[in-house]
Amino acid sequence: MGHMFDEAGTEALVQRFIDQELTAEERVRFVSRLGRDEALRQRTIDLETLLIDAGRLPRPIVPDGFAASVMERLPAVRPSRRLRDLLWMPRTLEWNFVGAIVPVAVAVLIVAAAVVRQTPTTEQLAPLSASVASITPVRLAIMQPGARMVQVAGDFNGWNPAQTSLEQTTDGAWTVTIPLKPGRYAYMFVVDGRRWIADPFAAEQKDDGFGARNAVLDVPSAPMARPTL
Amino acid sequence: MELDDAALVRASQQGDRDAFGVLISRHAQSILSLTTRMLGAAEAEDVAQDTFVAAYKALPTFKLDSKFKTWLYRIGVNKCTDALRARRPNTSLDAEPDDSAVMLEAADHDTPLSQLEQAELAWALDQGIQALPLVYRESFVLRHVEGLDYDEMSVVLGVKRDTLKMRVYKARTLLCQSLATFRERNENGAHVRRSRN
Numbered sequence: 001m002g003h004m005f006d007e008a009g010t011e012a013l014v015q016r017f018i019d020q021e022l023t024a025e026e027r028v029r030f031v032s033r034l035g036r037d038e039a040l041r042q043r044t045i046d047l048e049t050l051l052i053d054a055g056r057l058p059r060p061i062v063p064d065g066f067a068a069s070v071m072e073r074l075p076a077v078r079p080s081r082r083l084r085d086l087l088w089m090p091r092t093l094e095w096n097f098v099g100a101i102v103p104v105a106v107a108v109l110i111v112a113a114a115v116v117r118q119t120p121t122t123e124q125l126a127p128l129s130a131s132v133a134s135i136t137p138v139r140l141a142i143m144q145p146g147a148r149m150v151q152v153a154g155d156f157n158g159w160n161p162a163q164t165s166l167e168q169t170t171d172g173a174w175t176v177t178i179p180l181k182p183g184r185y186a187y188m189f190v191v192d193g194r195r196w197i198a199d200p201f202a203a204e205q206k207d208d209g210f211g212a213r214n215a216v217l218d219v220p221s222a223p224m225a226r227p228t229l
Numbered sequence: 230m231e232l233d234d235a236a237l238v239r240a241s242q243q244g245d246r247d248a249f250g251v252l253i254s255r256h257a258q259s260i261l262s263l264t265t266r267m268l269g270a271a272e273a274e275d276v277a278q279d280t281f282v283a284a285y286k287a288l289p290t291f292k293l294d295s296k297f298k299t300w301l302y303r304i305g306v307n308k309c310t311d312a313l314r315a316r317r318p319n320t321s322l323d324a325e326p327d328d329s330a331v332m333l334e335a336a337d338h339d340t341p342l343s344q345l346e347q348a349e350l351a352w353a354l355d356q357g358i359q360a361l362p363l364v365y366r367e368s369f370v371l372r373h374v375e376g377l378d379y380d381e382m383s384v385v386l387g388v389k390r391d392t393l394k395m396r397v398y399k400a401r402t403l404l405c406q407s408l409a410t411f412r413e414r415n416e417n418g419a420h421v422r423r424s425r426n
Contacts, residue, residue: 015401054404
């Protein structure tokens with residue numbers, strides 16, 4: 001035991017035999033040599049025995065509570081970029097409004113959560129009690145260059161325009177972002193507190209029961225492609 | 230139906246901690262075995278835990294371009310290396326050992342035969358493995374204790390296949406010598422000092 005081979009080639013041959021990497025011819029020659037060379041035979045037996053013993057080493061027993069201990073040490077849940085992308089991925093709905101009263105009224109609905117993180121209060125929007133994952137931020141926009149104030153009223157705020165005001169941006173555009181649960185919402189813009197403007201080009205309109213028509217917005221439950229209007 | 234590792238990894242990457250809990254349970258023994266053979270039982274559990282915590286933190290970077298278990302082994306080996314560095318902060322663990330020095334280290338490791346009149350061969354082998362230089366130890370453990378093939382080992386260790394083979398060869402030779410010494414001393418009733426490792 002412990003016999004060392006001076007010939008590197010022989011040592012490599014033994015190791016390759018152990019790893020079962022010899023060709024058929026090499027194997028025949030090697031086995032034949034084993035019969036003649038006692039030292040080589042002992043060397044081979046020692047190595048084979050070593051590997052058998054290594055394979056039989058007792059496997060450690062995983063202590064009870066190992067997984068729980070690791071779980072306690074994990075940092076707080078931090079969604080991966082992939083999930084964040086899913087939650088905040090821009091999802092665009094475009095709607096064009098042409099008002100009958102004003103010279104130009106174009107409404108664009110944009111689902112662009114990547115740039116919108118503001119959260120209205122629950123007083124403003126009852127649907128916000130739903131889980132974050134089911135909320136879709138919807139940006140409403142309308143061109144009203146001459147307006148002093150623009151609000152929106154709809155199913156999502158109890159038809160109370162005072163709850164949801166749009167902010168003026170540039171070039172006469174007014175916008176607001178409303179987090180909405182998946183569902184179907186009717187709404188109208190209110191200009192300067194007195195002019196109620198529906199969307200004549202909305203994908204769908206419905207009678208409001210009072211002789212006028214409301215625009216209808218469908219908020220999908222899953223990300224959707226930009227609709228063609 | 231039981232989810233495979235890839236599905237559990239994807240779920241974990243999306244924040245599903247329970248999915249990661251399943252991965253821990255599934256691979257705990259392999260990693261604990263690795264750390265036990267590399268470091269000894271005293272440090273094994275802590276380092277195994279460190280391995281899983283590090284894996285969880287690194288999950289967003291894991292692109293499933295290898296098996297999860299292979300990736301986990303890689304982290305485990307790195308954690309073992311860190312632990313060994315902490316033991317011997319001034320010792321280089323990465324360099325290929327000088328053969329003559331290796332022979333001395335392997336042949337001279339102190340085995341407490343006096344305390345091991347009924348010692349099992351497994352104990353001696355375990356001690357022999359832990360006395361190996363790191364680059365031989367990790368190669369031998371992955372190949373012959375954990376059962377990885379050379380290609381998997383190459384992924385885990387980032388070392389060429391042929392280099393790994395040579396390391397495994399040397400590890401086997403050293404362990405054969407180590408076990409031979411153990412047997413001879415055991416048969417002669419000689420006392421051997423306990424390894425300082």
